[in-house]
Amino acid sequence: xxxxxxxxxxxxxxxxxxxxxxxxADGIDNTSLLPLMKSLGLTHGGFYAHFRSKQDLxxxxxxxxxxxxxxxxxxxxxxxxxxxxxRLKDFIYRYLSRAHRDNPGAGCVLPTMSTExxxxxxxxxxxxxxxxxxLTRIEQELSDSRADENSILMLxxxxxxLQLSRCIQDPELSDKVLKLTRRRLTALACEQT
Amino acid sequence: xxxxxxxxxxxxxxxxxxxxxxxxADGIDNTSLLPLMKSLGLTHGGFYAHFRSKQDLxxxxxxxxxxxxxxxxxxxxxxxxxxxxxRLKDFIYRYLSRAHRDNPGAGCVLPTMSTExxxxxxxxxxxxxxxxxxLTRIEQELSDSRADENSILMLxxxxxxLQLSRCIQDPELSDKVLKLTRRRLTALACEQT
DNA sequence: TGTACATCAGTGAACGCGCGTTCACTGATGTAC
DNA sequence: TGTACATCAGTGAACGCGCGTTCACTGATGTAC
Numbered sequence: 001x002x003x004x005x006x007x008x009x010x011x012x013x014x015x016x017x018x019x020x021x022x023x024x025a026d027g028i029d030n031t032s033l034l035p036l037m038k039s040l041g042l043t044h045g046g047f048y049a050h051f052r053s054k055q056d057l058x059x060x061x062x063x064x065x066x067x068x069x070x071x072x073x074x075x076x077x078x079x080x081x082x083x084x085x086x087r088l089k090d091f092i093y094r095y096l097s098r099a100h101r102d103n104p105g106a107g108c109v110l111p112t113m114s115t116e117x118x119x120x121x122x123x124x125x126x127x128x129x130x131x132x133x134x135l136t137r138i139e140q141e142l143s144d145s146r147a148d149e150n151s152i153l154m155l156x157x158x159x160x161x162l163q164l165s166r167c168i169q170d171p172e173l174s175d176k177v178l179k180l181t182r183r184r185l186t187a188l189a190c191e192q193t
Numbered sequence: 194x195x196x197x198x199x200x201x202x203x204x205x206x207x208x209x210x211x212x213x214x215x216x217x218a219d220g221i222d223n224t225s226l227l228p229l230m231k232s233l234g235l236t237h238g239g240f241y242a243h244f245r246s247k248q249d250l251x252x253x254x255x256x257x258x259x260x261x262x263x264x265x266x267x268x269x270x271x272x273x274x275x276x277x278x279x280r281l282k283d284f285i286y287r288y289l290s291r292a293h294r295d296n297p298g299a300g301c302v303l304p305t306m307s308t309e310x311x312x313x314x315x316x317x318x319x320x321x322x323x324x325x326x327x328l329t330r331i332e333q334e335l336s337d338s339r340a341d342e343n344s345i346l347m348l349x350x351x352x353x354x355l356q357l358s359r360c361i362q363d364p365e366l367s368d369k370v371l372k373l374t375r376r377r378l379t380a381l382a383c384e385q386t
Numbered sequence: 387t388g389t390a391c392a393t394c395a396g397t398g399a400a401c402g403c404g405c406g407t408t409c410a411c412t413g414a415t416g417t418a419c
Numbered sequence: 420t421g422t423a424c425a426t427c428a429g430t431g432a433a434c435g436c437g438c439g440t441t442c443a444c445t446g447a448t449g450t451a452c
């Protein structure tokens with residue numbers, strides 16, 4: 001059956017969004033096309049009317065998830081987050097919230113996909129752009145003379161903390177990692193005037 | 194053919210070491226038993242004389258790699274590392290060295306395996322023990338009043354920095370992440386007296 | 387406005403492939419006499 | 420010390436399974452007349 005151009009774009013976006021979610025929640029290799037398409041009410045054969053290969057989808061989903069990140073940490077995950085005086089402190093709070101930890105599918109790509117991307121033979125340049133984007137955004141908030149050092153330290157600590165909090169079994173230790181990293185990073189963000 | 198007890202133990206250790214290396218370098222799912230056994234000059238069927246399942250091997254290899262971590266960052270990777278005045282600064286230097294970045298198979302398990310372990314349905318308690326172990330070791334070196342906060346921040350930043358440096362394509366940016374995180378963390382380690 | 391045709395998003399069976407696991411076996415070594 | 424037997428680490432073919440990809444097809448929609 002043939003559909004209108006709008007229909008194609010809608011289906012295309014649905015595949016892309018669901019893939020971006022699953023890649024982050026379950027990992028790239030653990031996400032198979034058949035269950036993915038089935039969950040959207042489609043058959044797996046139709047996939048190739050939208051993407052040339054799974055690798056093609058990975059690249060597109062990575063880009064999409066990279067763009068969506070602000071949305072993910074502000075709208076979707078805003079519920080439990082208290083209001084802060086600065087935008088950077090706000091960002092730290094959101095990033096290291098339990099809501100973000102427990103919803104990897106809607107969150108930042110770096111803690112979920114960067115390991116797998118680094119292990120691939122043909123890694124993506126998109127990763128570089130996402131990292132650069134995050135760094136410059138953080139750096140803009142830091143008026144410090146050591147803004148370059150501090151923005152990198154901050155991004156590394158954010159990514160590492162979220163990832164560790166997700167693989168830790170003990171809920172108390174997991175919360176503690178989030179909480180103390182949050183506290184220490186906000187303190188670091190305040191030191192600069 | 195039957196071999197002596199020593200022979201069994203030797204083969205057992207060889208499988209374990211090679212698995213621990215491959216899990217870190219290529220990922221758990223991307224490491225298959227047939228090529229693994231073949232690379233040791235064995236056939237895949239013999240695997241089950243040593244481990245009950247792949248999951249069993251993952252658990253054993255994770256434990257092994259967790260224990261070997263000091264060895265990995267001190268002996269194997271010591272070549273390019275300058276000598277420092279404190280043990281903690283030394284550790285930071287080694288952890289964030291290019292040698293460690295470029296040899297994930299011989300390095301820390303946290304940047305390489307923690308994402309995949311966190312995405313599994315049956316995660317391991319061994320991860321918790323490894324994280325706790327790292328934290329207490331770092332904390333012992335920090336005589337600070339905020340040693341608990343700082344040790345967590347430090348571990349998160351170490352793990353995050355190594356992981357990001359590995360997935361970044363641009364060599365300059367990758368080096369920069371290592372270098373600046375190293376600089377900022379050693380400064381942090383010095384602040385305490 | 388009505389009809390004939392072309393398009394192409396989506397269908398579903400089929401493909402080759404590599405995976406983890408099993409199983410009947412082999413034969414060098416350890417043990418008992 | 421020499422012989423007969425039991426053990427079991429390692430062999431290699433076979434298993435069912437899910438994967439990514441292909442392909443001949445269907446039929447609702449867009450287009451041309």
